[in-house]
Amino acid sequence: MSKLRVAVLGARGRIGAEAVRAVEAADDLELVAALGRGDKLETLVETGAQVVVELTTPASVMGNLDFCVRHGIHAVVGTTGWTDERLAQLNTSLAASPETGVLIAPNFSIGAVLTMKFSETAARYFESVEIVELHHPNKVDAPSGTAVRTAQLIAAARAAAGSAPQPDATVTALDGARGADVDGVPVHSVRLRGLLAHQEVILGGEGETLTVRHDSLHHSSFMPGILLGVRRVVSAPGLTFGLEHFLDLS
Numbered sequence: 124m125s126k127l128r129v130a131v132l133g134a135r136g137r138i139g140a141e142a143v144r145a146v147e148a149a150d151d152l153e154l155v156a157a158l159g160r161g162d163k164l165e166t167l168v169e170t171g172a173q174v175v176v177e178l179t180t181p182a183s184v185m186g187n188l189d190f191c192v193r194h195g196i197h198a199v200v201g202t203t204g205w206t207d208e209r210l211a212q213l214n215t216s217l218a219a220s221p222e223t224g225v226l227i228a229p230n231f232s233i234g235a236v237l238t239m240k241f242s243e244t245a246a247r248y249f250e251s252v253e254i255v256e257l258h259h260p261n262k263v264d265a266p267s268g269t270a271v272r273t274a275q276l277i278a279a280a281r282a283a284a285g286s287a288p289q290p291d292a293t294v295t296a297l298d299g300a301r302g303a304d305v306d307g308v309p310v311h312s313v314r315l316r317g318l319l320a321h322q323e324v325i326l327g328g329e330g331e332t333l334t335v336r337h338d339s340l341h342h343s344s345f346m347p348g349i350l351l352g353v354r355r356v357v358s359a360p361g362l363t364f365g366l367e368h369f370l371d372l373s
């Protein structure tokens with residue numbers, strides 16, 4: 124059987140470099156290009172890339188995906204910075220290339236995906252919920268894409284259950300003291316030397332709390348999810364948002 128031809132964009136970055144090694148080590152995949160800033164996207168066409176793994180920056184991702192979709196190259200995207208407007212723009216490009224698949228995964232690690240799932244499930248049973256995400260100090264965006272997605276899933280679950288707004292008597296606060304408000308869920312971002320990627324979802328009810336915590340200790344935690352995405356995206360046309368759609372998580 125012929126190998127799937129894969130390229131990595133952002134190949135010299137922290138997660139991109141790890142992805143290059145993971146693709147090279149996979150028997151069923153062939154790394155045909157490893158591109159960084161300034162390298163020509165035309166290389167993707169010249170090398171016959173079938174799937175691009177996009178791990179760059181929020182400022183670069185839209186241009187890169189526009190090129191890939193226009194050329195019918197499937198994409199597995201870990202880069203953050205997704206808004207409703209950006210997703211709508213991507214869906215418009217995909218409508219003109221209906222056989223092309225794009226997977227956007229706010230987090231590729233199985234533990235982080237499960238954290239989101241567990242938090243979504245628990246959300247309706249607790250009055251209060253706040254998120255603390257903790258990352259390395261080189262991260263350019265806050266809150267993390269994972270925390271934003273987690274908060275959105277929690278907020279949707281609470282809305283579906285008819286939950287009341289969270290109790291909070293704060294009248295005066297320093298800017299930022301109560302975190303960022305993501306659909307009514309406070310999200311607190313810590314940037315600390317020594318950390319990689321961590322998240323706590325703290326839920327509170329009468330006389331009890333529940334904490335769901337996940338720690339990515341090495342970039343290798345994201346690789347099984349990336350490889351799964353590469354193998355599955357070629358038969359998933361259109362936009363898939365979240366790795367959970369490629370997992371059996373009923």
Ligand SMILES: NC(=O)C1=CN([C@@H]2O[C@H](COP(=O)(O)OP(=O)(O)OC[C@H]3O[C@@H](n4cnc5c(N)ncnc54)[C@H](OP(=O)(O)O)[C@@H]3O)[C@@H](O)[C@H]2O)C=CC1
Nearest residue numbers: 133135136137138159160179183201202203228229230231
């Ligand atoms: N979904 C997930 O599971 C994960 C997602 N991420 C996300 O992945 C992204 C990258 O993270 P990280 O590796 O830590 O960041 P880095 O800054 O280490 O890497 C980004 C790389 O992309 C390069 N780059 C920038 N623009 C382009 C471009 N137009 N074409 C090709 N390469 C480009 C940068 O080059 P230069 O240095 O020259 O600017 C850099 O080498 C972030 O958005 C992060 O949040 C990270 C880990 C897991």
Ligand SMILES: O=C(O)C1=N[C@H](C(=O)O)C[C@H](O)C1
Nearest residue numbers: 203229230262267268269320
């Ligand atoms: O920048 C990172 O490092 C990470 N980014 C993603 C995010 O913003 O959620 C995924 C993971 O947290 C690592």
